[in-house]
Amino acid sequence: MLRVRRNDAGVGAVAWLVIVALVVVVVVGAVYYVRRPVAQAPQQLDGTVAVLGVWGGGELDSFLAMVKPFEDATGVKVAFEGTRDLNAVLTTRVQGGNPPDVAMLPGPGQVAEFAQQGRIQPLDGALDLSAMQEQYAQSWIDLATVDGKVYGVFIKAALKGLIWYNPKAFAAAGYQVPETWDALLQLTERIAAEGKTPWCIGLESGAASGWPATDWIEDIMLRTAGAQTYDQWYRHEIAWNDPAVKRAWELFGSVAADSKFVRGGVQGVLATNFGDSPSPMFTDPPGCYLHHQATFIQDFIQKAYPNLRPVEDFNFFAFPPIDPNVPKAVEVGGDIAVMFKDTPQSRALMKHLTTPEAQAIWVKRGGALSPNRKVSLDDYPDPLSRRAAEILTSADIARFDASDLMPEAVNNTFWKGTLDYVQNPARLDAILANLEQVAQEAYKK
Incomplete structure (x- = not known):
């Protein structure tokens, strides 16, 4: 970010x-x-x-x-x-x-x-x-x-690349921790079909709004395109409208841009501050069941709910693999x-x-x-x-x-582009074309 x-x-x-x-x-x-x-x-x-x-x-x-x-x-x-x-x-x-x-x-x-x-x-x-x-x-x-x-x-x-959840709420609903991306999507669809909200996502962060979405896309890139393509992407050795990049955006959008999957719908995603977004997991009944964020969010959770106990009341699992041919990676x-x-x-x-x-x-x-x-x-x-x-030490990549390594102009456009995309997924090609135009100029400097 x-x-x-x-x-x-x-x-x-x-x-x-x-x-x-x-x-x-x-x-x-x-x-x-x-x-x-x-x-x-x-x-x-x-x-x-x-x-x-x-x-x-x-x-x-x-x-x-x-x-x-x-x-x-x-x-x-x-x-x-x-x-x-x-x-x-x-x-x-x-x-x-x-x-x-x-x-x-x-x-x-x-x-x-x-x-x-x-x-x-x-x-x-x-x-x-x-x-x-x-x-x-x-x-x-x-x-x-x-x-x-x-x-x-x-x-x-x-x-990074962690998905947080409420173990007691999971157990009460009969949910299991998914071990693959497909299983995660199936769980997402099941929760929504039961009339509940699968995900809490908050992209608001003042002038830096949108950065949590970039973490999603980065995690997906590592699990679909692999580390070499990931490196080429941040160096602008591949274009922003490269199929590997576009696919990462689309997989992110399959969750974040679908109002039935996110608390408050798309507008809730855009308006909710990143630090506040996991809190509804701990209400009764739960306002959501899943939240994607790095280890630092534990501090926010415990500040909002001081009586919660790690592991018993809140826990995480690693962002699951997507392409089985891509080695396990962490961000x-x-x-x-x-x-x-x-x-x-x-x-x-x-x-x-x-x-x-x-x-x-x-x-x-x-x-x-x-x-x-x-x-x-x-x-x-x-x-x-x-x-x-332990997750860090078990990672292959x-x-x-x-x-954090992209030019300022590209990074700012990346943030704003994720906000635009969540509101209007049909604009993805235009968003990526704009990012590519900005990148071509920025990487000359």
Whole structure:
């Protein structure tokens, strides 16, 4: 869901293709090390460090808990500004000469862009990179490396391609977890035929409305066209109106654009905020039975319903395979801390965010996976979080969120196109033709 612009140099710079299975392993693997901080204990600095990101609600609470020990130890106040329109706000501030000290970017594409523009600072002077290599697999480091210099650090990760449900509601209705796409569609049709609503989908996210639909399409692409075509798609080595791309849209639309399958009909899909959309699964009677979203949505569910217990009251299953000839694949995302202003306060915060001690704070609160391999599996607060790790380690193929690597103009058009498509599926050819036209221009830059 990141708004980015990249050129071919940026693709190589972030070393995208190394995100295959090695990235999967580092999210949850190698947890047997003795913990050791990346740097010495922070010195007393005082002052303020301004941080810009997308988080609000429970995510923001977890970030603030993550930096509280840093504030206590250094005297530095972390002033966080959250906006769902991160790309526009950040671009405006950078162009106006007023960037934040530190920003949290939801993908590697914009790291490459800002690094190539000389807007963000390399971290070789801020972090002990040799110690960092002991805690992160090289693949994670490479994703935030541009022209041989490290410019960012992943502070949390998410497993995408999950379908959430209410186990008690499933059992009461006699439903079984589907193991294939066809079985998922059959379950969808059965629920609707019983006069109930199968899916809760919410695409509203302010200026970023539509991004949850892009995750659907990306998950489908991985399971129908495979990883190689997926890579060609985000690089624009195949056209937007390629049959493989069109098919992914159509399969998404077979659920999301059918009013009998979604809560509130199509207009409900468009008007419902992504963070609120799973809540009706837990009403009596259930307002829906299925919800597609990444691991972070657990935080939203538990904030809305604090008494719900993971596994017993809410659970997930992996987005099922579609083409049996395509190896099992997962989609991952992550948040990268970058430093716009090289100040003692910024450096100290970056050091803190990199440590397993800091990342374990968010992990223990739920809703996040840590890319730091010294964060123990024992730090995960519930079986769901640990099972997310197991899904990652069993995947044959892993890919980073494709839209996080697309040019800004293409990504914005992608979001808007999904909203248009859900309202009017007959316009798909026109939507894809427009995306192709935008892409042809954007990838020249």
